[in-house]
Amino acid sequence: MLEVRDIDLHYGAAQALRGVSLQVVEARITCVLGRNGVGKTSLLRAIAGQRGISAGHILFEGMDISRLSPHERAGLGIALVPQGREIFPLLSVRENLETGFAVLPRRERRLPDEVFALFPALKDMLGRRGGDLSGGQQQQLAIARALVMRPRLLVLDEPTEGIQPSIIKDIGRAIAYLRDQMGMAILLVEQYFDFARELADTFIVMDRGEVVLRGEAYGMDETAVRARLTV
Numbered sequence: 001m002l003e004v005r006d007i008d009l010h011y012g013a014a015q016a017l018r019g020v021s022l023q024v025v026e027a028r029i030t031c032v033l034g035r036n037g038v039g040k041t042s043l044l045r046a047i048a049g050q051r052g053i054s055a056g057h058i059l060f061e062g063m064d065i066s067r068l069s070p071h072e073r074a075g076l077g078i079a080l081v082p083q084g085r086e087i088f089p090l091l092s093v094r095e096n097l098e099t100g101f102a103v104l105p106r107r108e109r110r111l112p113d114e115v116f117a118l119f120p121a122l123k124d125m126l127g128r129r130g131g132d133l134s135g136g137q138q139q140q141l142a143i144a145r146a147l148v149m150r151p152r153l154l155v156l157d158e159p160t161e162g163i164q165p166s167i168i169k170d171i172g173r174a175i176a177y178l179r180d181q182m183g184m185a186i187l188l189v190e191q192y193f194d195f196a197r198e199l200a201d202t203f204i205v206m207d208r209g210e211v212v213l214r215g216e217a218y219g220m221d222e223t224a225v226r227a228r229l230t231v
Contacts, residue, residue, distance in 0.1 A: 089131025100148030
């Protein structure tokens, strides 16, 4: 579904990505691992169109989307759940969810039942302001907002960051459901190794803007991967 081919990305004179390639397949979870500052978020921003690449190509279902705007990519079915959640704190939970309607034709502008099946607590909070939710509830809201867009590719940037363990388990179950029952392609950036290992079908490890390890999760050399995650 998604193919990233040898992309470079710069912030001025600083190079954040160097020849990065990866593939994300339907009904599979590709996990990107690495320390802080190695380029993981830059990679996701490039895929979502938030940062332009300086070399290489990004293809979605065979179409080169390297020069498309973020809203054009969202309209094709790419949904990003950003690091830090970035919900609208003064809007209600319902209003936050409805911001996902922007890329949908009018006839499809309804909240999917799957959102509340995966995150039932949100149904009881529709009238509450997003900023009044706990960090874990806000993360659930951010994922739910992305699902309102009916994405074919879900991109998640460190969804476990600052989240209590019980919510981490709920988020893990939701991600697995989206893969197993809905056949969604998922790209997951994580630092929490155990969470990533439990979910990943394939993985890549980044260091200093490059891919240094990759493979199928069942053949992962855990010692080598953990060594790339420690400071």
